[in-house]
Amino acid sequence: xxxxxxxxxxIAGTALVAGLGISSGQALAADALCQIEGDRVDMKTWVGMKxxxxxxxxxxxxxxxxxxxxxxxxxxxxxxxxEFGNVLKNGKNAMPKAIDAILAVGxxxxxxxxxxxxxxxxxxxxxxxxxxxxxxxxxxKMK
Ligand code: HEC
Numbered sequence: 001x002x003x004x005x006x007x008x009x010x011i012a013g014t015a016l017v018a019g020l021g022i023s024s025g026q027a028l029a030a031d032a033l034c035q036i037e038g039d040r041v042d043m044k045t046w047v048g049m050k051x052x053x054x055x056x057x058x059x060x061x062x063x064x065x066x067x068x069x070x071x072x073x074x075x076x077x078x079x080x081x082x083e084f085g086n087v088l089k090n091g092k093n094a095m096p097k098a099i100d101a102i103l104a105v106g107x108x109x110x111x112x113x114x115x116x117x118x119x120x121x122x123x124x125x126x127x128x129x130x131x132x133x134x135x136x137x138x139x140x141k142m143k
Contacts, residue, residue: 034128039139043111046141048125050107051118055098060122063095073130076123085119 035042041049052072053059064072076084091097102108102118113121128134 032133033124034133035142036134036139037142039137040142041134041139043141044117044121045125045128045134046139047105047107047111047113047118048121048123049139051102051105051122052125054105055101056096060098069094072126076126076130081120081123084123085115088119088122089115 034045036045052061056062060072063069079087087095088098088102099115099118102122103113103115108118108121111117125134129136
């Protein structure tokens with residue numbers, strides 16, 4: 001009898017671990033910076049891409065895809081999100097203050113993003129580009 005109980009406990013324990021395994025897996029997926037399925041990305045990543053493409057009318061790449069200006073895919077590897085955000089809010093030498101231009105981008109406005117969310121959206125987008133999670137191509141938003 002004692003043995004049977006022990007066995008039941010082991011089974012219950014295994015089920016618990018398996019259950020935790022699944023839920024922590026889901027939490028990980030939800031925590032991932034960017035989600036991509038085919039050519040569609042989650043809303044925040046999509047807004048980040050639109051900010052990158054459209055801020056100041058022609059996007060950040062107008063300046064940043066041209067050397068010797070800093071390549072933003074490299075910049076996000078060394079700057080924290082806070083440091084990145086501070087440059088957008090305050091400008092830096094030839095880098096114009098960008099936060100107003102960013103908040104004026106249609107999809108950011110439509111999503112109701114404030115400064116923090118908009119900064120996070122473009123920072124995460126660049127992080128995911130830099131680590132290869134998402135490609136440089138035009139992406140649509142998930143339905
Ligand atoms: C008019 C050209 C121009 C535009 C448009 C522009 N940048 Fe910049 N940016 C620069 C230049 C030049 C620098 C380098 C400033 C320095 O370090 O002296 C820079 C620096 C930065 C830095 C700091 C890099 C570092 O290593 O400290 C960040 C972050 C940045 N830009 C983000 C952006 C984002 C995001 C956008 C689009 C919303 C954008 N920039 C649009 C010209 C531009």
